[in-house]
Amino acid sequence: MTRTLPPWARQLLDDHPDETVPSRADPMPAWLESELARVPLWARIRQTPEIRQRHPFLLIEDLRKQPDLMRQVLELRSELAALAHRLIDQGIRHLVFTGCGSAFHSSQFGSFICRKWSGWTTESHDSLEFTHHWAQGQEPTAVVVQSATGSTAETIDAARHAADHGLVTVALTNTASSALEALCDETICFPTGQRCGPAVSVLTTRLMMLYVLALEVGAATGELSAHEADELGNAIGHLPDAAAQFLHEEDLNVSQIANALNDQKALLVVGGGPNWFSAREGALKVEEESSLLCKAYRPAGYLHNAIPVLADTVGTVVIAPPGKAYGRLHDVVRTARAARSPSLALVVEGDDAIAPDASFVIAVPGPLGELLMPPLAAVAFQLLGYYLGAERGINPDTLRSDDLDHARAWLTAFPFGSQ
Secondary structure, eight states: OOOOOOHHHHHHHHHOTTSOOOOSSSSSOHHHHHHHHHSOHHHHHTTOOOOOOSSSOHHHHHHHTHHHHHHHHHTTHHHHHHHHHHHHHTTOOEEEEEESTHHHHHHHHHHHHHHHHHOOEEEEEEHHHHHHHOOOOSSOEEEEEEESSSOOHHHHHHHHHHHHTTOEEEEEESSTTOHHHHHOSEEEEOOOOOOSSSOSHHHHHHHHHHHHHHHHHHHHHTSSOHHHHHHHHHHHHHHHHHHHHHHHHHHHHHHHHHHHTTTOSEEEEEOOTTHHHHHHHHHHHHHHHHOOEEEEEOHHHHHHHTGGGOBTTEEEEEEEOSSTTHHHHHHHHHHHHHTTOOEEEEEETTOOSSGGGSSEEEEEOSSOOGGGOHHHHHHHHHHHHHHHHHHHTOOTTTTTTTSHHHHHHHHHHSOTTOO
16 A cells, blocks of 8 residues: 655655655665765654754753643643543543554553543554554454654554554644544644654653543543542643753753763663553663663563673663552662662652662652653653763764664665655
C-alpha cells in the first residue's frame, strides 16, 4: 500500500525530481547522502533549520520549554473530557495502547494509569506486536495509538489493523494533519515545536494528555469520586510548576553527576509500578542522547538478574518516590553499594532513607507519589542524558544521524519517509 510521505521527505524528492528514489536496496543514494551530510536526518524529520555542534545544543532549550507546554496541555481538558464521554457513550470498556519507541513507553504508562483511575481493563503493545499478535477479546475496545510525528510506519499499520477489526481508534500525536490523524476516528494533537531528535516535549505533553484522559474517564464513570477527581486534578495541575522548579534547582547538580559518571560503561535503570515506564524511557533517553548503554529493570528483576554484571564502571539508577516499590528499591541501592558499584537515586526532596545510601542523588520537588513521578522522571533523565552526551562528545540533538553510517542505518531500519 502506498504511504503518504511526510513533508520533509516530499520536499527532498521535490528538490531532486530526476534522482533515484531511496529504496530498500539503496536506502541512501548519493544525492541523499549529500543532503544528509549538510543537514542531519533527524533535523530534517523534526524540520529544524538550525544545527548546533556544541553546548548549548537545541535539546537543552527544548527541555526547558516543557513546563510551559505541559501547562498548555491542561487547556485541552475540555477536549479530552469530551473524548472520554464519547468513548463511554460508545460502550467502550477496554483500552489498548500502542506505539513505538518512546510512544510505546508512554503507551505502557497510559495502560497503567487508565487501569488505575478508570476502572476499565487495559493493555499495551508495541505497534508491530499489536498488528501481528494481538488477540481481540469480548469487551468493547478502543485502541489509543501514539506517535509524535504521526508518520511512524508500524504505528500507522497498527491503526489500520485496528480499523480493519472495527475498533474505535484514537490518535495522540504532536503533528497536525498527519497520516495517523487521517486514519483514526478521534485525534488529540498538540504540536510542541520540538527541534531535537529524541522525544522530549512530545513525550511529556502526551503524558499530560494521558493523565487528563484517565482522570476524565474515571470521573465520568464514577470510578473516582468527585473529591478524588478534584484532588488528582489539582495534583496534575501542579506538575508543570514542579518541572520548572526542578530544572531551576537541579541543573548544576545533574551536570556534575554526569561529569562524575562519564567513565561508566553502562547504567542499569530501575523502577517499579508506574515507574517501570520511567525506567524504560529513562534508559532510552540516556542511550539516545549520550550513546551510553543502558538497561531497564523492575526492582525484583534487578535483584535476581543484575548482580553478576555490577562493577565500578556499571552504575545503577533507581527511580524511588514514595510508594509500593520503595522498600525493594532501597535494597537495590544497598546491593549496588555492596558490589562497590556507583548508584544514583532519583528521589523526592526530603528523602532520608535511600538518599543517604546512594553515591549520587537527584531530587524532584515534593510532595509527590509514585503515580505522579513519571513526567518529572522523564525530565530528569532527559537532563542527565543531555549532560552525559555533552561530556562524551556526542551531539544529543541528532540520534547519531550526524554520522552518515548511522544515518544509513536509520534509513535501513525505517525506509525513507516512514518516520
